[in-house]
Amino acid sequence: MASTTESAAAASAKPFDIVATYNELLRSDPDLTMPIAAIEALVLLLTQSASSTISETLDLLEKSTAHLKKSIPNPIGLSAGTDLFQRYLITTLQRPGQLGPAGDFKAIRTHLLSNGRLFIRRAKESRYKIADFGRGFIRDGSTILTNGGSRAVSALLQKAADEEGGPSAVRFRVIYVLSSTATTSGDSSEEPEGMETVRALREKGVPVSTIPESAVAYSLGKADMVIVGAEGVVENGGIVSRMGTYQIGLLAKAIGKPFYVVAESHKFVRLYPLGQYDLPIEQRVLDFKSEEDIAESTQQSSETTTNEERPIELPLSASVDFTPPHLISALITDSGVLTPSAVSEELIKIWF
Amino acid sequence: MAEPTNPALTAPSPAAIPASEPQTQSLPIRDSKPAKPVAKDAAPTDGAGDADKALTPAELKKKAKAEKAARRAREKVEKEQVGGPAGGAAPGAGGAGRGGAPATPKKDAGAGAAQKGGKAAPPRRGSGPVGAGAPAEQKQKKDDKKVAVFGHLYGQQRRTTVAGAGKEVHPAVLALGLQLRDYVVCGSSARCVATLLAFKRVVESYTTPLGTSLARHLTTHLSHQITYLSTCRPLSITQGNAIRALKLAIAGIDPSTPESSAKATLCDFIDSFIREKITVAGQVIADSAAQKVQDGDVIVTFAGSNVVKETLLLAHNQGKRFRVSIIDSRPLFEGKSLARALAKAGLDVQYTLVHATTHAIKDATKVFLGAHAMTSNGGLYSRVGTALVAMSAKERASGVEIPVIVCCETVKFTDRVALDSIVVNEIADADELVSSLPPQQLTGLPDPGANSPAPIDNKKGGKPTSAAPTPETSAASSSTSPLANWKDTPNLQLLNIMYDVTPAEYVDMVVTEMGSLPPSAVPIVHRMSTNL
Numbered sequence: 030m031a032s033t034t035e036s037a038a039a040a041s042a043k044p045f046d047i048v049a050t051y052n053e054l055l056r057s058d059p060d061l062t063m064p065i066a067a068i069e070a071l072v073l074l075l076t077q078s079a080s081s082t083i084s085e086t087l088d089l090l091e092k093s094t095a096h097l098k099k100s101i102p103n104p105i106g107l108s109a110g111t112d113l114f115q116r117y118l119i120t121t122l123q124r125p126g127q128l129g130p131a132g133d134f135k136a137i138r139t140h141l142l143s144n145g146r147l148f149i150r151r152a153k154e155s156r157y158k159i160a161d162f163g164r165g166f167i168r169d170g171s172t173i174l175t176n177g178g179s180r181a182v183s184a185l186l187q188k189a190a191d192e193e194g195g196p197s198a199v200r201f202r203v204i205y206v207l208s209s210t211a212t213t214s215g216d217s218s219e220e221p222e223g224m225e226t227v228r229a230l231r232e233k234g235v236p237v238s239t240i241p242e243s244a245v246a247y248s249l250g251k252a253d254m255v256i257v258g259a260e261g262v263v264e265n266g267g268i269v270s271r272m273g274t275y276q277i278g279l280l281a282k283a284i285g286k287p288f289y290v291v292a293e294s295h296k297f298v299r300l301y302p303l304g305q306y307d308l309p310i311e312q313r314v315l316d317f318k319s320e321e322d323i324a325e326s327t328q329q330s331s332e333t334t335t336n337e338e339r340p341i342e343l344p345l346s347a348s349v350d351f352t353p354p355h356l357i358s359a360l361i362t363d364s365g366v367l368t369p370s371a372v373s374e375e376l377i378k379i380w381f
Numbered sequence: 382m383a384e385p386t387n388p389a390l391t392a393p394s395p396a397a398i399p400a401s402e403p404q405t406q407s408l409p410i411r412d413s414k415p416a417k418p419v420a421k422d423a424a425p426t427d428g429a430g431d432a433d434k435a436l437t438p439a440e441l442k443k444k445a446k447a448e449k450a451a452r453r454a455r456e457k458v459e460k461e462q463v464g465g466p467a468g469g470a471a472p473g474a475g476g477a478g479r480g481g482a483p484a485t486p487k488k489d490a491g492a493g494a495a496q497k498g499g500k501a502a503p504p505r506r507g508s509g510p511v512g513a514g515a516p517a518e519q520k521q522k523k524d525d526k527k528v529a530v531f532g533h534l535y536g537q538q539r540r541t542t543v544a545g546a547g548k549e550v551h552p553a554v555l556a557l558g559l560q561l562r563d564y565v566v567c568g569s570s571a572r573c574v575a576t577l578l579a580f581k582r583v584v585e586s587y588t589t590p591l592g593t594s595l596a597r598h599l600t601t602h603l604s605h606q607i608t609y610l611s612t613c614r615p616l617s618i619t620q621g622n623a624i625r626a627l628k629l630a631i632a633g634i635d636p637s638t639p640e641s642s643a644k645a646t647l648c649d650f651i652d653s654f655i656r657e658k659i660t661v662a663g664q665v666i667a668d669s670a671a672q673k674v675q676d677g678d679v680i681v682t683f684a685g686s687n688v689v690k691e692t693l694l695l696a697h698n699q700g701k702r703f704r705v706s707i708i709d710s711r712p713l714f715e716g717k718s719l720a721r722a723l724a725k726a727g728l729d730v731q732y733t734l735v736h737a738t739t740h741a742i743k744d745a746t747k748v749f750l751g752a753h754a755m756t757s758n759g760g761l762y763s764r765v766g767t768a769l770v771a772m773s774a775k776e777r778a779s780g781v782e783i784p785v786i787v788c789c790e791t792v793k794f795t796d797r798v799a800l801d802s803i804v805v806n807e808i809a810d811a812d813e814l815v816s817s818l819p820p821q822q823l824t825g826l827p828d829p830g831a832n833s834p835a836p837i838d839n840k841k842g843g844k845p846t847s848a849a850p851t852p853e854t855s856a857a858s859s860s861t862s863p864l865a866n867w868k869d870t871p872n873l874q875l876l877n878i879m880y881d882v883t884p885a886e887y888v889d890m891v892v893t894e895m896g897s898l899p900p901s902a903v904p905i906v907h908r909m910s911t912n913l
Contacts, residue, residue: 265890265899301897303673303747303784303889354899355886370901377905380896 045077047093048100051107060180063260064110064295065152067097071114072145081134083122090115103310103349105261105269109298114145116380155293155363156181160188163256163291163361167201171253174245174286176206177271178222179258181291185361186226186256190233203230203237204248208273222271242273246280255281259292262362264301264376266354266369268292269308278356287358294362297376302351312348526811526868528876534808540612549605553582558613564713569753569793570659570687573619576610580627581651584644594636595643600628615807618754618762618795626654658792662894666788667691670749670892671699673786678703678746681783683735683763683770685715686751688788690722693749697728704728706745710735710766712813712877735766738773745783748774750883752789756799757907759885759900761787768802768883775887784889787900791893794907802881811875815864 051070055061061069074093075086094111098104118141159181167173167189175182189199207221227237240248249255255277259268268274268290281288302308318326354369364375527535539562540546543555557579560566566575583606589595607624610616616624630650634643666688674680674696680703682689693705705728709716720732733741742748748770754762761767774783799805867873885900895906 264897299896301890303786304782307673370899373899373902374905377895377898377902377909 045074047071047074047097050074051097051101060153062152062180062293062296063106064108064113065149067107067110068114068145068152069149070097071111072142072149075138075145076142083134083137086138087115087118090118103260103312103347105298105300105308105310105349106296108300109261109296112299113295113379114148117144117148152293152295155295156184157188158363159291159293159361160185162363162366163289164189164199166254166256166289166361167199168253169199170201172202172204172251174204174206174249174252174255174277175257176223176242176273176277177208177258178226179291181293182256182258183226183229185291186230186235187233190230190235201235203227203235204252205237205239206242206245206273206277207239208271209241209243242276245277246284249280249284249286252286254287254289256289256291256361259290259296260349261298261300262290262292262296262360262372263298263351264373266357266360266367266372267302268352268357268360269298269300269302269349270352272314272348272350275305275350275352275356278352282356288356290352290357290360292360292362294364294375297372297379299376299380304353305351308349308351310349314348525872526874528874530803531806531808531876531878534806536615537612539614539810540609546609547605549602550609551579551583551586551606553579554606554609558610561610562613567713567715568685568687568751569617569619570663570790572617573623573792574655574659576620577623577627577651577655580606580624581648584647584651587644589640595638595640596631596634596636599631603628603631618797619792622792622795623654623658627651659790662790662792663688663691665894666790666892667695669897670786670788671696671701673747673890673892674701674703676702679706679744680704681706681708681741681745681748681770681774682719683708683716683748683750683767684710684713685717685719686749686788688790689749689751690719692788693723693728694726697723697726704731706731706733706741708733708735708738708741708766708770710764712816713764715764735769738770742770742773742783745774748783748785750785750787752787752793753880754793754795754797755787755789755891755900755903756882757794757796757904758798758800759888759903760799761789761883761885761888761900762799762805762880763883765802765878765881768881768887771883771887785887787888787891789891789893791895791906791910794903794910796904796907799882802878806881807879809877809879811867811877814875814877815862815867 047070050073051066054066054069055063058066071090071093074089078086078089094115097111098108101107121141121144122137163185167186173186175186186203189201205223205227207223207227209221227239230237238248257268257270257274257277259270259274261269263269270290278288300309354372357369360367360369360372367375540558541562543559546555546558557566557575560575561572566572580603583603584599587595587599587602589598603624607616610620627647627650630647634646638646670688670692674693678701680693682693682705696703705723707716707720707723707730709720709732711734716732720730724730731741750761750763750767750771752761752763756762761771771785774785797805864875867875888900891898891900891903893906895910898906
């Protein structure tokens, strides 16, 4: 990520660097999701820019969005935010009245900025709303299998754990699938994604068992349900999520356990992947090599170390897969608990 | 529910009987065939004895059963007498058959045994020309030319001429009706556009009669045109949707508007409807569906959809390299023009008929389908054979899963629900299946296809289900088509069904002008597009 920022910063000669702002926002606030960081970056851009007409604003927005999408290796989550913001802007500007095209542009601008901030605050709150909706799914004595580092899942589980000792004491156990890719990448200092949640849950007295991905099928018999997070929810109700979610979904379907997805509704993306290889990102998970190729590539890398300015592919630990809708039992979102087919309805409502 | 169809195929006469009786009773009676003389004798006496007594349900049942057995036996005897000398041997032989294998519920068992024992000619073969019962049977056969399951779809015969059309029907509509009937204008979008254009001419040449207003009278005037069109060929969903929109527009006209401006408004409405809902919609769909075509794809499509053609041509023009495999079917061969158009544009095209579907699907990567309509439960209502292609693409057993993409304008959406292809469908003239030229023969020998069913027929002991013509007729007609005189062939029905329904779970994506949707979103979009 750091190298992306640097290269992007070097490439753009603009006074305000949207990519750097976006990355900075993500780094500074661990609670921030990608779409929200994108919206916040766009709001900051609008405050800094000195645009004075509507078309100028929209043009600037479009250009920076395209630039941002190009500079980030996985723009799926981010594009949900930028699309939403753009849509919101256009509908606000088309609305008749003081803030419409006939109104004073300064008023429109301040209105947009304040509403953008409001939107961000609401989006952050939505995670707690989801926790309220999803709490009912976690029953007394149940065992939940989860994976990845989703903050929404973490919020939901912690909310359920907090109630322990209260009037509605929910005792549950968690099987946490920890990704092995992070540890095998050589960076031993970095702990696998989700360890933080595991610690927090254990602190609250929830028994947590951590398993590697290879033990999912073995452990699924002991679990009552699977709850996962998502990076993006696509139009057909499927999800784009951390690599490994798809196989958990397949296993859960095969064993007959419910598979729930926890996602904020601002993660709904206008994207319709038909399969694993139909995602608009470049990721080299499958890399076929013979002994010869390996020798060649090591030789090449030792020869040309200067040629580092190439577009960066997603590292294996950050790669994603697509879980098709027929594997998903329900989506727990801040606009209610939805079936996968209801996602397209929600998206159509936003867009038309 | 094999009961109603089975008799229809085997013997025409008892077909009507089980319908009036409880279903459960018809089966045991089949087995009790040898006992029928006894039952025949017993039934009247039983009936007389029980007449004054109050009957328990069980007794009633028994009585009904006995009566039915008696009736059945009587009919059987009559029929076999008509059938010729072999008839006399049948009851006895049937009895022997029952003693050996009592579990055989088939009617054929009796006939088969009779033939084995008596060495007589197959009774059915002989029964046609001779005997007093011939006219009655002939009449029944006429009715049997309709396939029972689809009986509700036959309706009235399609119009064959403009004679008898009402004087209100506009000449443009008269011409269109015949074009629709002859499939000159075919495909739901084309039919919709042609209808709207014809109606535009109707509106242009319309003058409001005295004492009424345009908004009130034009609707009834249009309904004459619509009735005429629907006698030529049942209206498509698109035609229905367009007519509904047009009628709504007519009804929305202020009665105080002068006629000329009202007519201009309506013509504008028709033009913009065609442009927005079909022309531009098709371009938008082609644009977004072409994005799903990737280099190296092998795209399977069924029959000839205009939107699919536009999509594939656009993708080709965008420089994508892919192969197209067109699956086509009789009798319309809509894929031929698609194949020609794509090949002319420089695409790599493979053309097969529907029986080679599994072969074509094997190396496919995507399936693009056109639609006649999309129903509210997400079903794809399209040319018959589409479901077969979609389902073979989704069959997991073959080890591949191929996305099925439907290209469909929202004007084709309907609020109807289709659970199967039987309740709502269209039946075309069955003669269309017959009239195809036989392949050219070089050997000069009689067509093996025409002759082969006859020997099989004999071997199986005259099993009445096989639909072979008699040797003489097949020899005579081998130069044309073995089915040429199917209407005179007993027990043979031809079914020329037009559409089928692909369930929603076999469709991955529906590309519309309002974006790509899962099939489950069809009702939402339909609601939105009709409310706008």
